[in-house]
Amino acid sequence: MERDTIVERMNTGKIRKFENHKKVNGRISFGYKKYKDNLILDKQDSKIVQYIYKRYLELRKRGYSKTKSMRLLRVSLKKKNYLYKGKEFTSHTIRYILSNIFYTGMMTNGSQTTNHNYDKIVSTRLFNLVSKVWWYEYELSLSEVWVMWRKTFTRQRCLWMLLSL
Secondary structure (H helix, E strand, C coil), X not given: CHHHHHHHHHHHHHHHHHHCCCCCCCCCCCCEEEECCEEEECHHHHHHHHHHHHHHHHHHHCCCCXXXXXXXXXHHXXXXXXXXXXXXXXXXXXXXXXXXXXXXXXXXXXXXXXXXXXXXXXXXXXXXXXXXXXXXXXXXXXXXXXXXXXHHCCHHHHHHHHHCC
């Protein structure tokens, strides 16, 4: 009984926070930092995020495969001494950055998507160009795939939907 009340209040608080265009939960995206009760841009890290998007797109347009582009991007990040939270970038962290829709000014909560009030790091156009290169076989932008993923709730179902296009 009491547990249900607590859960209901927490969910109501999350919904209200989401409706006010604030980040509800999860880790803070690379390129942002928390200041009091708000997210602000970390100038150095946000420049790294922009570099990752631009460099990845440039490498893919040159005709390199995803794997080769990722490897070359990691090498160029290492040459510039760019670090991800004090460590070298991995393919996983780069993929996380390239697929994170939060950088464009959008955020999701469950199956809902809305714009947030924080500064954008990447333009929607650049994000969609990178994601079209990533999902070019399906001619979908990553934001469309992300919404599809959130609506279907399971990875197998989303992959099945993509393969049936």
